[in-house]
Amino acid sequence: MGKQTTDFRYNTGATKVPWAAVGENYNTADLMEIIKFLMQGEGEEYDNAINAVWEQVKKLGEIATAPGKLSLASQVEAAEEACNDYLGTTTSTFVTNATSGFEIAYKYANLKEGDEVIVPAITFVATMAYPLAVGAKLVFADVDPLTINMDPKDVAKKITPKTKMIVPVHIGGYPVDLDPIMELARKNDIIVLEDAAHAFGAMYNGRKVGTIGDFAAFSFHEVKNITSFGEGGIATTNVEGFGPEMKRARFLGMDFSQPIKNWLYNITPIPGKEKPFVAANYSTTEIQGLGLKLQIARNEEIIATRRKAAERLNNRLAANDAIICQDLGNDKIKPTFHLYLLQIDPAKAGGDVQTLKKKLEEKGVTNIPHFGPLYRFKVVSDMGYDADEIAKTCPVCEEVFNKRFTHLPLYGLSDEQLDYMADAILESVAEMQAGK
């Protein structure tokens, strides 16, 4: 396959000698391997289909042109536009993953040793990786017992003059109660970074989650509701004028607006809240961009399917009042149903969730061990944190984690599988109540 004549990255127009030394292009055999990877199978029927495709791909290879660019070009832009349309923002920036989106926000805030960041006690490690790495102090907010999201009332208690950021995480795609958090942040000059990894499409009081804080990042890792071929994230910002800067923060601070003498571009620092900072490289590929754009178009349908599955489970589980069902939201709060949050009341269930989890496992129902108290991890204690002391400041987290909740899958399951899961839960709780 030939390359287009436009030079790599810099649109220098048609040339007799293009900038060709930019890496080997893929060929038809490579493409065929990608198709075989994405569409796996075996047996005669599969082999016949693959051979037929190979013949056609070879033919296509003789007449088709390559896209020219494979990184940060029109497909990435199209995905960002689709995100902007969907979210009602203008700043969507497609980055390698949500974690790198968080880093841009943390760098904007000039987060460093001595600063404090309030994160929820229960989340995924990605939320706190950067603060921990730069030696900022993590302050763990206790969680709301029903949603297991950061509890704004506890956040209010944990703010100090050193608090630089608050990081609400919309766990399982259920929106954090953001109004009180934003109010606290405004009053105390604190930057809010929404970890919206699970919450692409969730609504809070009529607004899309991830467009309310100063910064946010969504994840399109393969385990999230939609994916850009395995990895990817969208970062957004409400900081006045920072949208274009965020795009430069994604790619090494490249600046075409004020080139140095005799050259095409400049490298300029990214303006931060306190001081400018040096950009890193979180660039994404055109194939990821294409994948994201296609999946965004299906997002509402996916949320609706997930919602139906949650409703189906709730309808079944209502039969036992020891079971606390997933909150389905209301007119103002619309979750994405990334996971089903199953809780039990240990007093009524005759045991805690650890027993229930074991019983479910015995019945062949998976439970997802993703989210626990971050302060229990070795990387945190080795950085000088005392887990037991922190636990005393997060009593609800301790209670819900050890006794009350687990996450269940919701998507890609048949009605039969959902019913099997509901029956397994009902049977298990009934066994516990009978002292078995």
Ligand SMILES: *Cc1c(COP(=O)(O)O)cnc(C)c1O
């Ligand atoms: C997955 C996840 C992230 C990280 O997303 P990546 O795109 O993999 O970086 C952050 N926070 C939470 C709560 C997550 O589950």
